[in-house]
Amino acid sequence: MGNGSPPVVVELGNRSYCVHIGDGLLAQTGQIARENALSGRAAIVSDSRVAPLYLSAVQDSLAQAGYVFSAHVVPSGEQSKSLEMVKTLCEQFAHDGVDRHSFVVALGGGVIGDLAGFVAAIYYRGIPVIQLPTTLMAQVDSSVGGKTGVNLNAGKNLVGAFHQPHAVIADTLTLTSLSRRDFNEGVAEVIKYGAISDPKLLGELSQGITSIAQLVRQCVRIKAGFVTEDERETSGRRALLNFGHTIGHAIEAAAGYGTLLHGEAIALGMLAAAEISSKRVGFPAEEAARLRTMIQQYELPTRLPSGLDPQVVLRRVFVDKKFQDGNISFVVCSRLGNAFSTKEVTREDLAAAIVGLQTGKT
Amino acid sequence: MGNGSPPVVVELGNRSYCVHIGDGLLAQTGQIARENALSGRAAIVSDSRVAPLYLSAVQDSLAQAGYVFSAHVVPSGEQSKSLEMVKTLCEQFAHDGVDRHSFVVALGGGVIGDLAGFVAAIYYRGIPVIQLPTTLMAQVDSSVGGKTGVNLNAGKNLVGAFHQPHAVIADTLTLTSLSRRDFNEGVAEVIKYGAISDPKLLGELSQGITSIAQLVRQCVRIKAGFVTEDERETSGRRALLNFGHTIGHAIEAAAGYGTLLHGEAIALGMLAAAEISSKRVGFPAEEAARLRTMIQQYELPTRLPSGLDPQVVLRRVFVDKKFQDGNISFVVCSRLGNAFSTKEVTREDLAAAIVGLQTGKT
Numbered sequence: 001m002g003n004g005s006p007p008v009v010v011e012l013g014n015r016s017y018c019v020h021i022g023d024g025l026l027a028q029t030g031q032i033a034r035e036n037a038l039s040g041r042a043a044i045v046s047d048s049r050v051a052p053l054y055l056s057a058v059q060d061s062l063a064q065a066g067y068v069f070s071a072h073v074v075p076s077g078e079q080s081k082s083l084e085m086v087k088t089l090c091e092q093f094a095h096d097g098v099d100r101h102s103f104v105v106a107l108g109g110g111v112i113g114d115l116a117g118f119v120a121a122i123y124y125r126g127i128p129v130i131q132l133p134t135t136l137m138a139q140v141d142s143s144v145g146g147k148t149g150v151n152l153n154a155g156k157n158l159v160g161a162f163h164q165p166h167a168v169i170a171d172t173l174t175l176t177s178l179s180r181r182d183f184n185e186g187v188a189e190v191i192k193y194g195a196i197s198d199p200k201l202l203g204e205l206s207q208g209i210t211s212i213a214q215l216v217r218q219c220v221r222i223k224a225g226f227v228t229e230d231e232r233e234t235s236g237r238r239a240l241l242n243f244g245h246t247i248g249h250a251i252e253a254a255a256g257y258g259t260l261l262h263g264e265a266i267a268l269g270m271l272a273a274a275e276i277s278s279k280r281v282g283f284p285a286e287e288a289a290r291l292r293t294m295i296q297q298y299e300l301p302t303r304l305p306s307g308l309d310p311q312v313v314l315r316r317v318f319v320d321k322k323f324q325d326g327n328i329s330f331v332v333c334s335r336l337g338n339a340f341s342t343k344e345v346t347r348e349d350l351a352a353a354i355v356g357l358q359t360g361k362t
Numbered sequence: 363m364g365n366g367s368p369p370v371v372v373e374l375g376n377r378s379y380c381v382h383i384g385d386g387l388l389a390q391t392g393q394i395a396r397e398n399a400l401s402g403r404a405a406i407v408s409d410s411r412v413a414p415l416y417l418s419a420v421q422d423s424l425a426q427a428g429y430v431f432s433a434h435v436v437p438s439g440e441q442s443k444s445l446e447m448v449k450t451l452c453e454q455f456a457h458d459g460v461d462r463h464s465f466v467v468a469l470g471g472g473v474i475g476d477l478a479g480f481v482a483a484i485y486y487r488g489i490p491v492i493q494l495p496t497t498l499m500a501q502v503d504s505s506v507g508g509k510t511g512v513n514l515n516a517g518k519n520l521v522g523a524f525h526q527p528h529a530v531i532a533d534t535l536t537l538t539s540l541s542r543r544d545f546n547e548g549v550a551e552v553i554k555y556g557a558i559s560d561p562k563l564l565g566e567l568s569q570g571i572t573s574i575a576q577l578v579r580q581c582v583r584i585k586a587g588f589v590t591e592d593e594r595e596t597s598g599r600r601a602l603l604n605f606g607h608t609i610g611h612a613i614e615a616a617a618g619y620g621t622l623l624h625g626e627a628i629a630l631g632m633l634a635a636a637e638i639s640s641k642r643v644g645f646p647a648e649e650a651a652r653l654r655t656m657i658q659q660y661e662l663p664t665r666l667p668s669g670l671d672p673q674v675v676l677r678r679v680f681v682d683k684k685f686q687d688g689n690i691s692f693v694v695c696s697r698l699g700n701a702f703s704t705k706e707v708t709r710e711d712l713a714a715a716i717v718g719l720q721t722g723k724t
Contacts, residue, residue: 083449087514090445094516122484125511125522149487152449154456160487161523 008217010144010224012164012231019144019168019220022213026057026132026171029105030065036166038128040101042069043093045116049076050108050134053177058107058132069105070096074115078257081115081150083159089119103128103166109135110142110262114157117148121163128166134174136186136212137263140193140219143168145227145238156253162232170220172213180299185263187298190215192270193222195291196243196331196339202294236329240339243331244270247354250316255308260301267300272353275362277332279352280344287336303360310354317350370579372506372586374526374593381506381530381582384575388419388494388533391467392427398528400490402463404431405455407478411438412470412496415539420469420494431467432458436477440619443477443512445521451481465490465528471497472504472624476519479510483525490528496536498548498574499625502555502581505530507589507600518615524594532582534575542661547625549660552577554632555584557653558605558693558701564656598691602701605693606632609716612678617670622663629662634715637724639694641714642706649698665722672716679712 007018020032033042042062046055051073062069072092074080093102106116106129113131120129133143149160175183187205194201201218209215223241230237248269252260260268274291277283295302304310317328327343330350334340356362369380382394395404404424408417413435424431434454436442455464468478468491475493482491495505511522537545549567556563563580571577585603592599610631614622622630636653639645657664666672679690689705692712696702718724 083445083452087445090514090521091516094514094520118484122480122511122521122523124520125509125524147487149484152452152456154453158456158486159452159484161484162487 005213005217008220008224010164011228015164017165017167019170019224021139021170021172021217021220023173024171025169026054026174027061029058029130029132029169030061030063030067032167032169033062033067033103033105033130034065036128036130038103038130038166040103041098042067042103042105043096043098044069044071044105044107045074045089045112045119046071046107047074047076047080047109047112050112054107054134054174058105062105070098074112076111078111078151081111081156083150083152085115086119086122086150089115090123093119093123098123100124100127103130105130105132107132107134108138109133110138113138113143114148114160115150117146117163117165118150118160121148121161126163129163131165131168133168133170135178136175136183136216137189139170139172139175139216140186141189141223143170144220144223146231156249156257164231170216172216175212181261184298184300185261188263188267188270188295188300190219191291191294191298192241192243192266193219194294195270195274195333195336196240197222197337199336202290202336205294206297236341239329239341240331243333243339244273246328246330247272247313247317247350250313251304251308251357254313254316255305259305264301267295268302268304268357271295271302271362272350272357273330273332275353275356276330276345276349277334279349280342281332281334283333284335287333290336304354304357308358310351310358313354314347314351367575367579370582370586372526373590377526379527379529381532381586383501383532383534383579383582385535386533387531388416388536389423391420391492391494391531392423392425392429394529394531395424395429395465395467395492396427398490398492400465400492400528402465403460404429404465404467405458405460406431406433406467406469407436407451407474407481408433408469409436409438409442409471409474412474416469416496416536420467424467432460436474438473440473440513443473445512445514447477448481448484448512451478452485455481455485460485462486462489465492467492467494469494469496470500471495472500475500475505476510476522477512479508479525479527480512480522483510483523488525491525493527493530495530495532497540498537498545498578499551501532501534501537501578502548503551503585505532506582506585508593518611518619526593532578534578537574543623546660546662547623550625550629550632550657550662552581553653553656553660554603554605554628555581556656557632557636557695557698558602559584559699561698564652564698567656568659598703601691601703602693605695605701606635608679608690608692609634609675609712612675613666613670613719616675616678617667621667626663629657630664630666630719633657633664633724634712634719635692635694637715637718638692638707638711639696641711642704643694643696645695646697649695652698666716666719670720672713672720675716676709676713
C-alpha cells in the first residue's frame with residue numbers, strides 16, 4: 001500500500017489521468033510532471049497556510065526534474081475563491097512568463113484546487129494543471145473530476161469550468177498536519193461514498209482508520225467511476241455524489257460561511273436525506289442509525305447550530321434549487337449503497353427533515 | 363438574397379451549429395433559439411453603441427417566441443473586455459435569475475462576442491450562447507469558431523475559453539450602420555481569406571461588393587472549414603487563419619490600442635507576411651501586388667503610423683511569440699490560396715519586412 005500501489009486511473013478517453021496516492025508523494029511531483037510530458041515552466045499556486053509546510057518540497061522536486069517555476073501564494077480561506085483573485089493570479093502569471101506551454105501546480109485544499117484549477121482552465125484558453133490536494137476533503141473528492149470555479153457575491157461556485165487535471169498527487173502524509181476538525185470534515189465525504197455506493201466503507205470507518213492511503217484510494221475509485229460515467233453531470237449519474245448536499249449546502253449558506261465547515265454541513269444534510277429516504281423510499285431504520293453512528297463517531301454535528309432557524313434553511317434550499325414544475329431532483333437511498341434521484345420529494349418532506357435537525361429528531 | 367439561403371453549418375459533432383446569414387435576421391432570434399431547443403430565460407449582452415440600434419428588435423423577437431429575458435448593456439469599446447466586466451455581468455445575471463437553464467445572447471461586435479461568449483463559457487460552468495454579430499469583422503470571423511475571452515493588463519485575450527455558440531445569426535442589415543472605416547477593417551479579414559484559401563474572393567472584392575450576404579457566407583464557409591478541421595488550434599491547421607496576425611498584433615499593440623483598428627493592423631501584417639513569403643517561399647510579385655491593391659482599394663493602411671518605431675514593433679513580436687529554440691512559427695503563402703506555417707523565418711526577415719512598412723517598401 002501507499003507509494004508502491006498503482007495509481008487510480010480516471011478513464012476519460014484522451015482526458016484520462018492518474019491519481020497517485022501514498023505517503024511522501026509530493027517529492028515525486030517533478031517526476032510525475034515529466035511522465036505526463038509537461039515540458040514548460042510550472043506555476044505553483046498555494047495558500048498562506050499550506051505554503052510554509054509543503055511549498056519547498058514541491059519546489060525541490062520540480063527543480064530536480066529540471067523545471068523552471070514560479071510560486072503564487074494567496075491568503076488562506078474561502079475569500080480567495082474570487083474573480084478578483086483570478087485576475088491577480090493571471091496578471092502574476094503573465095508577469096512571470098507563464099505562457100501557453102506552461103502548467104499549473106495546485107498545492108492545497110479545496111479552495112486552492114478550485115481556484116488554481118479555474119485559472120488553469122482559462123489562462124491562454126486552458127493550460128494543464130496538476131492537483132496536489134493536502135486535505136482529506138480534497139483528496140477524496142474535490143481534486144478528482146475536473147470541477148473548478150470561484151464564488152460570486154451571489155453564491156458559491158457560480159462561475160467555473162470543467163477542466164480535468166493531467167494528474168492528481170495525493171500525498172497522504174500531508175493529512176497529518178490537519179486539525180482533527182479539518183480531518184473529520186473530510187470523513188463526511190467518505191461516509192457519503194459509503195452511503196451511496198459502498199457500505200463496506202462504513203464498516204471500515206467504524207473500526208477506526210488503519211490505513212489512510214487505502215481509504216483515500218477506495219474513495220477515489222468510487223469518485224472516478226461516477227466521473228467516467230458522467231463527466232459533465234449531464235446524465236444524472238454524477239449527481240448522485242450530491243447525496244446530502246442539497247440540504248447541506250443550504251445549511252452551510254444559511255449558517256453563514258465559516259460557521260460550519262463544508263463537511264459538517266454535509267453530515268447534517270445526509271441525516272436529513274436519510275430521514276427523507278426512510279419516509280419516501282423505505283430506507284431501513286437500522287441503516288439510518290448506522291449512518292448517524294458514523295457521523296457521531298467522527299465528531300460531526302447531528303443538530304443545527306443553535307439559533308439557526310430551520311425556515312431560513314428551507315428557503316435557502318429553494319433559492320439554490322428552484323422547484324421546476326413544483327419538483328426538485330433529490331438524491332435518496334433505498335438501502336446503503338443504493339442511491340438514486342427522485343422528484344417525489346415534497347416541500348413538506350424537506351421542511352420536516354430540516355425541523356428534525358433542530359430538535360435532534362432527524 | 364440572404365434570408366432564403368440555407369445556413370452555413372459548422373460541423374463539430376455534437377457541438378455543430380448553424381450560421382444564419384441574411385438581411386433582417388435579428389427578428390428571427392427567438393425562433394432560431396426555439397429551433398435550438400433553448401428553453402430557459404435569455405440574458406442579452408450588448409454595448410452602449412449597439413443597444414440603441416438593435417436591442418429592441420432582439421427583445422421583440424424573444425418576447426414573440428415566449429422567452430423571458432434580461433438585458434445587460436456595457437460601455438462600448440475594448441476596455442469592457444475585462445475580468446472586472448465579467449464579474450459585473452455574472453453578478454447581474456445571478457441577481458436577475460439567470461441560471462443553469464438560461465442562455466446568453468451576444469449582440470454586438472467582436473468585443474461583445476468575446477466578452478459575452480466568455481461569460482457564457484464560465485457561468486454555472488457553461489451555458490449556451492447565441493452570437494448576433496453586428497460588424498463585418500465579427501460576422502466573417504470572430505463570431506464563428508468558439509474563441510472567447512477578455513484582456514489582462516499584460517495583454518489582449520490572455521484569458522478565455524473555447525465555447526462554441528449554439529447558433530450564429532449574422533443580420534447583414536446591421537452592417538449598414540457601420541462607418542466606412544469600421545466596415546473596411548472587416549474587409550481586411552475578407553482579404554485574408556482570399557489570400558490563404560480562396561483567391562476568387564479577391565477578384566470579387568476588386569469589382570466592389572455587390573452582395574454583402576454572399577460575401578459573408580463565403581468567408582464563413584472558409585472559416586467553418588478550418589474550425590472543423592482543428593477546433594482548438596492544436597494541429598496547426600486553424601493557425602493558418604493567423605496570416606498577417608503575428609506582425610499585425612505587434613503593430614496594433616506597439617501603436618497603442620485604439621490607434622489602429624484591428625483590421626487595419628492586420629492589413630499591414632499581411633503586407634509584411636507577403637514580403638516575407640516572397641523572400642522565403644517564392645510568393646509571386648504580381649500576387650503580392652494584387653494583395654496590396656485590394657488593401658488600398660478598401661482604404662486600409664499600407665504604411666506604419668508615423669512615429670511608430672519599427673524596432674518597437676519587432677520587439678513586440680518577440681514578446682508575443684517567444685522564439686522557441688530560435689524559431690517562431692510563421693504563416694506564409696507560396697501562392698494566393700496556398701498558406702502554410704514555416705519555422706524558416708528569421709529575425710532578420712521580420713525586421714526587414716517591418717522596416718519596409720515604414721518606408722513603404724514592403
